[in-house]
Amino acid sequence: MRDTKYMRTALRLAQRGIGSVEPNPAVGAVIVKANQIIGRGWHKKFGDPHAEINAIEDCKTLGSNPQSAVMYVTLEPCSHQGKTAPCTEAIIAAGLTKVVVAALDPSEHASGKGIEQLRNAGIKVETGLCEKEAKLINAPFIKFAATGRCWTVLKWAQTIDGKMAQADNTQGHQWISNQLSRKDVHKLRQRVGAILVGINTVIADDPLLTARPDKGKKLIRVVLDSNLQIPLDCKLLATAKEAPLLIVASQQAHQANPQLVEEITQTGAEVLVCPDAQGQSNLPFVLDELSKRRIAQLLVEGGPTVISSFLKENLADEICVYISPKILGGSGSVDISGPMAQLTAGFSLHHVVLKPFGDDVRITGLTKGALSELGL
Numbered sequence: 001m002r003d004t005k006y007m008r009t010a011l012r013l014a015q016r017g018i019g020s021v022e023p024n025p026a027v028g029a030v031i032v033k034a035n036q037i038i039g040r041g042w043h044k045k046f047g048d049p050h051a052e053i054n055a056i057e058d059c060k061t062l063g064s065n066p067q068s069a070v071m072y073v074t075l076e077p078c079s080h081q082g083k084t085a086p087c088t089e090a091i092i093a094a095g096l097t098k099v100v101v102a103a104l105d106p107s108e109h110a111s112g113k114g115i116e117q118l119r120n121a122g123i124k125v126e127t128g129l130c131e132k133e134a135k136l137i138n139a140p141f142i143k144f145a146a147t148g149r150c151w152t153v154l155k156w157a158q159t160i161d162g163k164m165a166q167a168d169n170t171q172g173h174q175w176i177s178n179q180l181s182r183k184d185v186h187k188l189r190q191r192v193g194a195i196l197v198g199i200n201t202v203i204a205d206d207p208l209l210t211a212r213p214d215k216g217k218k219l220i221r222v223v224l225d226s227n228l229q230i231p232l233d234c235k236l237l238a239t240a241k242e243a244p245l246l247i248v249a250s251q252q253a254h255q256a257n258p259q260l261v262e263e264i265t266q267t268g269a270e271v272l273v274c275p276d277a278q279g280q281s282n283l284p285f286v287l288d289e290l291s292k293r294r295i296a297q298l299l300v301e302g303g304p305t306v307i308s309s310f311l312k313e314n315l316a317d318e319i320c321v322y323i324s325p326k327i328l329g330g331s332g333s334v335d336i337s338g339p340m341a342q343l344t345a346g347f348s349l350h351h352v353v354l355k356p357f358g359d360d361v362r363i364t365g366l367t368k369g370a371l372s373e374l375g376l
């Protein structure tokens with residue numbers, strides 16, 4: 001019971017790092033001696049010390065000695081030299097006698113090596129406590145480390161009647177979701193390495209697709225643009241030198257428009273030629289390409305067609321929907337239910353979390369495919 005309580009504290013600490021530590025995992029650790037927590041730590045920011053080091057330092061700051069204490073840590077401690085020295089060495093040096101680990105790190109350079117090193121040093125190691133919760137916190141990291149393929153999040157905002165936009169767009173862009181929801185979307189963007197939209201979204205909304213604040217991270221912005229229809233005066237191309245931009249075009253469009261490709265490339269954007277899949281964008285190819293570029297997490301912010309394509313091909317891991325308490329009826333457009341009707345079978349989400357943002361409600365959940373990738 002007490003073990004679970006300590007690990008839950010470590011899990012809560014871990015969550016504080018989400019949005020700042022990626023592509024690293026979010027990790028938390030607590031150090032316990034004589035049934036008292038004597039140190040807490042979490043990985044705060046990519047490149048900064050890991051949770052274990054921060055917890056050991058916290059003991060020292062609070063004037064306690066971690067010698068002979070127990071550490072509860074949400075992920076297997078690292079044993080390799082990365083941006084920081086291995087955590088296993090620090091744990092051994094601090095004289096801890098036992099380490100309780102929630103989930104193993106499936107990365108090639110880890111996968112049990114950290115635990116082995118601790119055991120070789122005479123430290124007792126237990127694994128698997130709150131493993132499911134720990135895996136869910138770091139689901140994108142665990143999938144990418146285990147499979148080399150990026151975690152895909154589909155995000156959209158809709159009204160109660162399934163509309164994603166106002167029919168009359170003459171007065172400029174009118175948002176479906178409220179300001180609080182839109183602020184939350186920026187937190188989601190801070191988590192991921194790339195954002196993807198379809199060309200229709202670019203033409204309709206002229207988005208910038210950056211995270212604000214960007215926390216020093218440059219997202220790769222991806223546009224599915226089979227026929228190379230991207231407007232040369234759009235904001236994405238105007239900012240291509242500031243943040244990476246990848247235009248995914250079909251081979252046919254690429255060959256037919258050499259001058260346009262040249263103009264796009266000159267803005268600083270990259271045109272990625274995609275092998276055709278019956279006139280549709282070849283999504284597995286795009287995901288492979290992003291994974292090769294070490295993108296562990298992709299956010300899809302497209303319209304109904306792009307979203308439905310990902311669902312149809314079972315390529316979504318997580319779904320995040322903001323529902324606004326409005327019925328637009330005839331004054332609404334871009335209906336999510338149309339393209340969704342092409343899905344041959346419906347499905348339910350797992351590990352669902354509901355969260356209100358003012359009057360809006362956010363529903364997040366994982367697909368069945370995601371669960372099997374995580375071994376849950």
Ligand SMILES: [Zn+2]
Nearest residue numbers: 050077078087
């Ligand atoms: Zn570490």
